[in-house]
Amino acid sequence: MLWNVLFVLLVSIVVLILFSPVFKSTWPFSTLYRRVFQPFVSDDQKYRWKFHLVPLFYTSIYLYLVYTYHAKVEPLIKNDLFLLERILIGPIIILPPVALGILAMVTKAEDSNVHRPGSTEKYPYDYLIYYPDVQCSTCRITKPARSRHCSICNRCILVADHHCIWVNNCIGKGNYIQFYLFLISNIVSMSYAFLRLCSISLKSSTALPRAVLTLSILCGCFTIICAIFTYLQLAIVREGMTTNEQDKWYTIQEYMREGKLVRSLNDDPQSWFLKLTEKGDAAEPLQDQQGTFYSTNAYDHKRYILMHYITIKDASEITNVYDKGTFLANFTDLIQ
Known part of the structure; x- marks a missing residue:
């Protein structure tokens, strides 16, 4: 009580x-x-233990599912399982999500200071969302293209995607494969458990206890959640982006929709600019300052005068230099 x-x-x-x-x-x-x-x-420094709460929550749920299966469900369906299933359920179905989760947690992504030779120079600056000579205000070093500073890890992560709260680790260059294997192993385990339990329930001539139904529902729900999240992650890869870059591209396309994004016709690497606009009217350029622009580089506060330029009106006029053209090529590039 x-x-x-x-x-x-x-x-x-x-x-x-x-x-x-x-x-x-x-x-x-x-x-x-x-x-x-x-x-x-x-306060991320004083309460750093809070970042372990979500991994502990995931572990608790997973262990509860494993306990429910072994203590309450397996004795009821043991005779319906194939011999091979009884042998392989542990090492093939139950252990991989845990092992790969730990691997995704302890494998650190490469950063501006600790990386393989050539990693920081692999991607060119596109002069649209990434610019050279931009210094990280925290690390005090030049930020490579496709990098992002993580305030939780306190590092500039190369090819940064996001800080995953489920494994309390930044996902980036060097641990993409561990992260995706962790997601896929969860989908395989949960979907197998859900489908197998449903199959046994439908074939059973008597009503199975509530524990079987409970485990089926939980595994089915987690399968859907993991599958949706994995699909969204892979859809970003298909477009040649990371989660971090998706937000940047959204901002660029908002500028385009507002009629503010222009491309200089001069033969210069820095060719993308934003029209200087009146405060409160994002769509109309200043009438007395035609030809005055800002760089798309948020760290560059200079004004530029352009004489020859075109206003970008469609996303097809913008090239993503990091898109290799196919999902497989983009995925291979990330995990290399």
């Missing part, structure tokens, strides 16, 4: 903390927001 009371109390406090940003002007939410939520979220 005492444990139940303590559990309900703990859950109630967590719920109050999570809702504190919404009601931060009302007590007791205001106190929880100021003293707990805001420091916890904003």
Whole structure:
């Protein structure tokens, strides 16, 4: 009874903390927001242990599924399993997600300081979303093309995709293959468990206990979640982008839709610019400063005068120099 009371109390406090940003002007939410939520979220150094919560959450769910199978489900369906299944379920179905998850967690992506020879020069600057001579304000070194500084890892990650909260690690050059194998192993394990349990349930002449249904539903739901996330990740690869670059390309296309993106006709590597616009009217260029532009480089605050240029009106006029043309070529490039 005492444990139940303590559990309900703990859950109630967590719920109050999570809702504190919404009601931060009302007590007791205001106190929880100021003293707990805001420091916890904003201070990445003092509360670094928080980044391990999601991997622990994933591990807890996975271990619960494994426990449910071995303790409650396997004794009920043992006679319906093939001999080969009984032998291979452990090493082929259950262990790979755990092993590959650990591998994705401990394998660090290459960064500006620690990398293989030639990694920092592999990709050219496209003078649209990446520019040379841009210094990372934290690392104090020049940022290679396709790199991004991660405030959690405190490194400039090469070919940075994102910081994955599920493995608490940056995904980038050097650990893409481990990350994708981790995703695929989860899909294989969960989908196999879901389909096999459904098959056994349909063939059974008697109603199976609730544990079988519960495990089937959980595995089915996790299969869908993992499959959707994996598809979205691979769709980005197909376009020759990373998750980090997808956001940058979205911004570029927003400029294009607003009629602000132009390309200089001069024979110069730096050929992409933005029209200088009135504050509050993003679509109209200044009437008294025709030909005045800013670089698409967010670190370059100079004004440029262009005499010969064209306004970009369609995404087909923009070339992604990092797109190799096919999904396979892009994927191979990432994992090399």
